[in-house]
Amino acid sequence: xxxxxxxxxxxxxxxxxxxxxxxxxxxxxxxxxxSAMGYLCAPNQRAVTELMIRGEKEGPLAVQLFGRDPDTxxxxxxxxxxxxxxxxxxxxxxxxxxxxAPSGEGCGLMxxxxxxxxxxxxxxxxxxxxxxxxxxxxxxxxxxxxxDLARRAQDAGIREITVHxxxxxxxxxxxxxxxxIARVAESVDIPVYGxxxxxxxxxxLRRVRESGVAGVVIARGAMGNPWIFxxxxxxxxxxxxxxxxxxxxxxMIETHYQRLLAWKPEHIAVREMRKxxxxxxxxxxxxAQIRMEVNRAETPEAVQAILSxxxxxxxEAQEDGER
Ligand SMILES: Cc1cc2nc3c(=O)[nH]c(=O)nc-3n(C[C@H](O)[C@H](O)[C@H](O)COP(=O)(O)O)c2cc1C
Numbered sequence: 001x002x003x004x005x006x007x008x009x010x011x012x013x014x015x016x017x018x019x020x021x022x023x024x025x026x027x028x029x030x031x032x033x034x035s036a037m038g039y040l041c042a043p044n045q046r047a048v049t050e051l052m053i054r055g056e057k058e059g060p061l062a063v064q065l066f067g068r069d070p071d072t073x074x075x076x077x078x079x080x081x082x083x084x085x086x087x088x089x090x091x092x093x094x095x096x097x098x099x100x101a102p103s104g105e106g107c108g109l110m111x112x113x114x115x116x117x118x119x120x121x122x123x124x125x126x127x128x129x130x131x132x133x134x135x136x137x138x139x140x141x142x143x144x145x146x147x148d149l150a151r152r153a154q155d156a157g158i159r160e161i162t163v164h165x166x167x168x169x170x171x172x173x174x175x176x177x178x179x180x181i182a183r184v185a186e187s188v189d190i191p192v193y194g195x196x197x198x199x200x201x202x203x204x205l206r207r208v209r210e211s212g213v214a215g216v217v218i219a220r221g222a223m224g225n226p227w228i229f230x231x232x233x234x235x236x237x238x239x240x241x242x243x244x245x246x247x248x249x250x251x252m253i254e255t256h257y258q259r260l261l262a263w264k265p266e267h268i269a270v271r272e273m274r275k276x277x278x279x280x281x282x283x284x285x286x287x288a289q290i291r292m293e294v295n296r297a298e299t300p301e302a303v304q305a306i307l308s309x310x311x312x313x314x315x316e317a318q319e320d321g322e323r
Contacts, residue, residue, distance in 0.1 A: 002208050003215025004232045006222055007136075007162075007195055008032050008064050008090075013053035016259045017276070020252070021151070021222055025229035027215075031136075033092045033106075036067035036076035043079070051299040054085050061085075062132060066092035068104040069113065076121035081127045089127060091119060093135040094148070096168040107168040113140050113149055120156035130159040134195075134217075140169040144180060147187045154188045161188070162217050165196040172220075182211035193217045201231030201241060224279020226252070235236040246314045251279045253307065256280075261300060270300060277303070284314060 006013060006021045006029040012023075018029040034051050042048065054061055063086040069074040077089045093116060095106025097195050102108060109116040124131045132155050138144035150161050163184050165176030176196020185192040191214035198204050199221045207216055221228050227244045234241040258268040270290055281287040292311045297303045 001236050002232050003027055003193070004027065004204055005193065005215065005217045006229075007217045008092075008225070009219050012223060013088040014050070015058065016055045016256065016263060017226075018061070019057040020256060020258070021226045021229055022057060022059045024029065024226045025233040026059070026222075027224075028062070028087075029058065029066045030062040030090050033064045033066045033084075033095060033127050034076075036065045036073040037069075039065075039076050039079070040072060052080075052085070060087045060193055062090040064090040064092050064134070066095060066105050067119075068108070070122045071120035073119050074126040075129070077222065078121045078126045081129050086129065088130040089164075090124060090132045091123060091132055092312075093133055094164050096136070096171050098214035101168055107136050107139065108137060110145060110149060110168070111143070113145065113218070115154060115296055116149060117152040117156055119283065120153055120158050124157035131157070132160040132162070133158050134164070136160040136164050136168055137177055137184075138167050142165045143167075146184045150184045150188045150192065154190050158190065160191045160214070162193040162195050165194065178207060178211050181213060185212045185214075186221065187304040190312065192216075193208075197220065197221075198228075202247065203230060203236045204228075204232050205235055215216075224282055226231075244285055246311075246318065248317055249284070250307065250311045253277055253280050257300065258305075266300065267298075269300060273303070279306070281310075285317065286313065 005028045006018060008030040008033045013032055032051050039048055059162060061081045065076055079088060080086055092106050093109045098284060100106040104112060119316055135149055137146045146163055154159055163181045165178055165181045181194040193209055194213035194214050195217040196236060198216050198218045204216045224295055229240040233240055257273055260273055274295050278291045281290060290306060292305055293306045297306060
């Protein structure tokens, strides 16, 4: 069986979307990254508590923490554990953002491996839950140190590692380097999960076969396409996956919308759904125009009307094509 997890994606993988992915066969997910310092200073702030919601339909869930100071991160991990809500603690050593990495958080930790190691050791010591790490292959091509950091992680008692096959310098551009991910997988005994550019089920299976990773972690490939997990399951069973139909996409938008509206104030749900709708409709004829209209609509009813029209047009176009 191909182990496939959903990666954390700030602003995308809230509990509603994670539940949808679990329903399609995702095995494990993580919260969006949460500032250890932010949590300790203001644990009841809505911006933080929203990130910590665990949906009833979710499967195994890691809470992902980021920070620069080992003691702060270890303390936040302990408090997260005390909530009794999460299955593991994941340490972010991969975020490349300008407000994060240059100040020694996220991928910035890969430039100070002694501090990164201290953070791993202190966090492992502070909690009973398994502690995992998500890192990149290095800061830039001249400093590929994921193998060294993975060995340190293993020695520190880290249970699993996810490696995103890009450097911080690459941000999200270029291609993920799966040879480098394979090198990391080879160099430690703990499970290494590979991440980067998994856009379909075939690629997921091939990456696992070729690189020796324990499984894959999917990020952008799941945006608007939670069915990627279903596809992986079907391929595992030796079935040829049926393409996702337009009808399925429209139904998923409805489900996603309803769940978001049940959770968030209407004007926020409308705003947040816009990007998801754009992703769900990607590839359908006329989707660009509809996306523009949806982005201007201010109420769920207005969005619904636009989508109903588009749905009907899509069905008619399909019927014409079949005739
Ligand atoms: C919009 C966005 C938000 C992200 N947020 C996080 C995050 O909170 N924590 C994290 O570890 N990685 C985060 N990532 C990185 C992804 O988890 C993943 O490592 C990266 O996108 C590469 O995988 P992919 O090629 O499958 O997209 C984010 C990426 C994007 C594009």
